Amino acid sequence: MRRRKRILLSGTLGLGAGLVFASTQVPEANRPNVVIIYGDDVGFGDIGVNGSKMIPTPNIDRLALEGLNFTDAHCSAATCTPSRFSLLTGVHAFRYGARVLPPDAPLLIPTDILTLPKLFKKAGYSTGVVGKWHLGIGDGENKVDWNGDVKPGPLEVGFDDSFLLPSTNDRVPCVFLRNHRVVNLDPNDPLYVGKTLKSVLVAGSTQYPDGKKNPEAMTFYRSTHDHNGSVINGIGRIGYQSGGKSALWKEEDITDEFVKEAEAYIARHRNEPFFLYYASHNIHVPRAPHPRFQGKTDLGYRGDAMVAFDWAVGKILKTLEENGLAENTIVIFSSDNGPVYDDGYEDGTTVYCSMEEADRGHDGSGIWRGGKYQIYEGGTRVPFIIRWPGVIDPGVSDAMVNQTDLLASFAELLDVELEDGEAVDSRSSLAAFTGQSTVGHEFMIEESFALALRQGNWKYIEPASPRWPKGRPDVPESLYNLEDDPSEQNNLILSCPEKAQAMARVLKEMELSDGIR
Template structure:
């Protein structure tokens, strides 16, 4: 079955509250953070790092306490945000390797294409990590990188093609590597190109941050990466400069399109390992590089919001701030994030984190702001980043192609703070495609642990065995500490059946 079909499984693209589109198309900006936990932000109880820009956004908008991303890792969450489809329905949609072809085929309806057809100018600035180029060959780093963002509805793109811990350390503008010298071609591979290649395995003395197992490839800027590359010297970025690029590029793009209805997706990557922030932020927090990265992320958010303020577009622009998954402390690079944590808890009251399906992996900060349209306050409605596509489409009266955005639900009344809104009643959460799921229905949460990787991550944290199935009541036990399956076997069996039906509908 294709990426979208006529089959519907959880009230796809529907709403119980029909709404009249605004008289004038509103602007939309989505800022998706990377590896930011529920408890990392001041307005969500974070104590380790000041986050004034994010907190200010919450003070003039709605702060959601039961908002989710759809997966415990970045690629599947970003896939679902764009397509409105659960990533587990599409094989190979886990964390994309450096030379991955495009995971979203050209022409697939997405949040960007649907809004573009409705009259929006669309752009993406920041981390991509959804593959580039046609299958099976993948990206032609020295030629035209297509398909990519422009083939699924974006008019403009300046992207980090994978992540900053993977090769190649370059940026891509629209279809081409930025600043690439054709006389110094870029090669990217999964194997060491020559026996004397300068990589982290053979030259650990060249590293400024120790890596244990995953990042033993080519060294760039003193950091080992996943994968290998050669050439492309004029195109290589300096990690310290990336946040400034996201901010300056967003500023330029917003000024250029201030008179258009626009949709801009900004995807900073500051918290993703390796956490190498600009010198302005190095050593500015007590939490070390991870804390410094939170401060840098907050600055980036502030710069985007300030640009909208300067353009007098704040009241005409819906801003959504969210995260692609929950937190991780040591992610191979040894930056002392665990040692320097102090009393700061990135998860807040929740269990788990990046790579699994507990609440700490998928319940994230989620703020929606549009002064004069959205009330100020707190919302307990359940919403998910996968719902943004159908919600925005319904709000502005955009047409959704038959069968597209199939797992995305119109929760726009909840995002707008309508008192009669209900939000979601059910949600599936996935890991990185390894096979574990969380299924929330009302206040009940079923965790199905089929994944050895999830078992291992949880064992490292809790030092105990994890059952294949567990049932939690989130209202009384938000930390998922007490498995109540034995006392609620009928409910558990029904939820197991429903989860399997949703999975099988793929």
């Protein structure tokens, strides 16, 4: 990344110097465990405490009632890979040109930068990740050997233990990866992954139907727009795979497998401080909830998958209680971006068109406009709950906070100094996260295929830029006052030109800077 001018919060941007609060640092002997439960495509309005009437989420609701529920909390971007990158690095993904990754993408996170798990390791924690990765694997120079050591990956960026979907559940390979090895792989049926069918046509390995040539093989349900590469378990995928039949996951069992791994990790580390990043694949497509969850809502597989996710949250909370860890564990619940409905699979969920035409009366974004892929509030304003018994008083906070700031906040909590050039977009929100202050940040960047600037209740969206891929809808330059217009219906770009121009200048300076911390 080329060197850029650094923007400081106390600089000349006219955005204020922020507030400084008393330290909430904890003694080393009493350091809390930390569990981040990260949903996939779960919108602000998909949980009961945020207004959902059609999806029962008793475990998530309980977590909110016992913790602090944020109403203006954001992931960094409206798509999954960029948000996960920023969560773990404290750096906005656009600085690294991060996009949603294809199945064979190399590791996106540089192994020589600070990450959230590395921060915890500095503080003496064990670190583990269970769930969806989708941040790339391999060095980009050598083809990944799926039949040997699969690396670099999570272990090289700070995790001690990992159990993963290497990419995501709509992409190949459809196998689990434990640390550096594919689970249950038969060496007589070697695994190959590629962008084309020709690239994986290797003699001696199991061959799977090509969804483009044999759409009838998609027997689970049909898929659209590029989810028609290798057909595995009756479902079309992005990309192609051969081999690895003995290692294939079963779609309906993925949630159960992840929960078992999380339970085992917590039990193994109950006598030492640990950080667990539980990155659920729910409610990402292809949605295939276990039969015991099917029919639990009137919203088809999307609603039922959310019920399965809520069950997983309950199992993790129960495991903490059974191991005597609930009182000294910070549990954070959130999501990587806003909701999406039929995202490439014909699973019976209504295509998202507008709030009035949402999923059979349920709108996963709540009152906020848009969802996944979109620069409007529904794209990044997501559920965000923090529970820390005895430290954080239960309640609701409207402080404006961002997942990118978790790294700097934990650095403050654990008394780990951030060096210059580390986590350059992460600013401590510890006072807001712990409920000591109702004031969050005065400004914040939102990212989709364009950038937006939140400055209090004002929101400026830049016009379509070169980062927008072909086929994405054009969004005009926009200015909204969310206090008067929370659903972003009244564009003030013409009536408040000076405000728009000032915010546009600030956003451009931030974009070209080395960081905003």
